[in-house]
Amino acid sequence: MMNGPIADASFFDDISFNHLNDHTLPLDKWDWIMMVLSGSVGALCDLVIGHPKGMEEPKITNSSFGGLGEQLKQYDLKNNPIDYQEPGAFGGDHRLYSYGHDLFRFFEGVRQTMFGEYAGVSSVGWGELVKEFPEYEQLDFGTAVIVNLLHLFKDFCTVRSLPLPGMTVLANLNGDQMPAFAEKLYIDHGFNLRIVTGQALSVAAIEIMLRVYLFLRYFNADAPKEAIRSKRSKMLLFTHSFAMLFNLGKVAVTKNPFMLNVPQLLMIAKYCFQIARDSMDLRKQLISSKQLSFTGQERDMLALYDNATTMNDIHSAYEESIQDYADIRNDQSIIILHNDKIAERIDDVADTYSEVLRLLERRKGE
Incomplete structure (x- = not known):
């Protein structure tokens, strides 16, 4: 790894998350109004439909169901065979044991009503x-x-309401005896279909209202999908939490933990996790982008370093060439000097040789 400012760990201190604001959509007054409105609707579903004491049993009058009551009164039988109450299951308790009150066996109940059988x-x-x-x-x-x-x-509207669908099926699997936990849930703790429906409608109302609102608001808006999703998660988390406060109040007043809206708790946990995950993903993207920039800078510096090394090598080779040339010129000067000396010696030898020849010629003449 390279030493120097590029590899300095202080680089990570410069990472900024200010750009997170570029990926978020702020909440305005209409968002808050919608959150409070949908949260109130959700809370009312849980408190009214899921009221522990139930609602008043509907009376079929001429004005019931938008004027259909006059025709429906003839179907309001007082001696429906599915309503038989055996000894030990009086009041609304008998519904837990009756096949006709189990929505999983609706057509079995219809058959009993047709032929007068329980x-x-x-x-x-x-x-x-x-x-x-x-x-x-x-x-x-x-x-x-x-x-x-x-x-x-x-029956659904009354205090006991209807048992959760499938209870009699569990009883058949249990040797045609209702499991003890099912009796405790329905009879002792008042956990019935109306309570569950109120809880489910509370969650559904919030989800539908806010999702439709955000869809219509940003249908033609030039906003990133990630930003819309992030805003939706935050709004849903707040709204479910708002409705959950009313549910916790119901649990505290009734002192019945089975009134706790578990589906809503799961939704709160879901959006908490989703918001945390999105936030972490966004931070990872920013850090990765910063690291890529850092890598690019390091690559450029390495290229410059390589180029500088190459230029230094070329300069050294040039200096060596100049020195070699100078050495060659010095050698040439020495050779010329030696050649001059040799020429002088040759001239001296030639003069001596000429003198010797001249003396020999003289002696011959004598």
């Missing part, structure tokens, strides 16, 4: 219980469907 499991451990009513006036299928729908709707 079927269910015994509340005192006698297994499956079947009772026929010979004097019952049989009904056709369509009439029996309307009779049962009206009957179950009225």
Whole structure:
């Protein structure tokens, strides 16, 4: 790794998250109004529909259901066979053991209403219980469907409401005996279909209202999808938390932990996790971008360093060439000097040789 300012760890101190604001959409007054409105609707669903004491049982009058009451009164039977109450299951408790009150067995209840028969499991451990009513006036299928729908709707609104769908199926799997936990939930703790419906509607109302609002608001807006999703998560988290406060108040007043809106708690946990995850992902993207910039700077510096090294090598080679040339010129000067000396010696030898020849010629002449 390179030493110097590029590899300095203080680089990471310069990382800024100010650009996070570029990926968020601020909340304005309309957002707050919508959050409070949808949170209030959700809270009302839980408090009104899921009220522990239930609602008043609907009375079928001529004005009921927008004027349909006059026609529906003939279907409001007072002796529906699915409403048989065996000894030990009086009041609304009998609905837990009746096949006709189990929404998983709706058409079984319709058959019983058609032919005047009751079927269910015994509340005192006698297994499956079947009772026929010979004097019952049989009904056709369509009439029996309307009779049962009206009957179950009225039961749904009462304190006991209806048991959670599938309770009698569990009883059949348990040797035709209702499991003890199911009896405690329904009879002792008042955990029934109306309570669950109120909780589910509380969550659904908030989700639908806010999602539709944000969809319409940003339908043609030039806003990043990530920013819209981030804003939606924050608004949903606040609104579910707002409605949850009312649910916690209901739990505190009734001192019944089974009134706790578990689906709403799960939604709060979901959006907390989603917001934290999105925030971490965004920070990772910013750090990665900074690191890429850092890597690019380091690459450029390395290239400059390589170029400088190459230039230094070229300069050194040039200096060496100049020195070699100077050495060669010095050698040439020495050679010329030696050549001059040799030439002088040759001239001296030639003069001496000429003198010797001249003396020899003289002696011959004498």
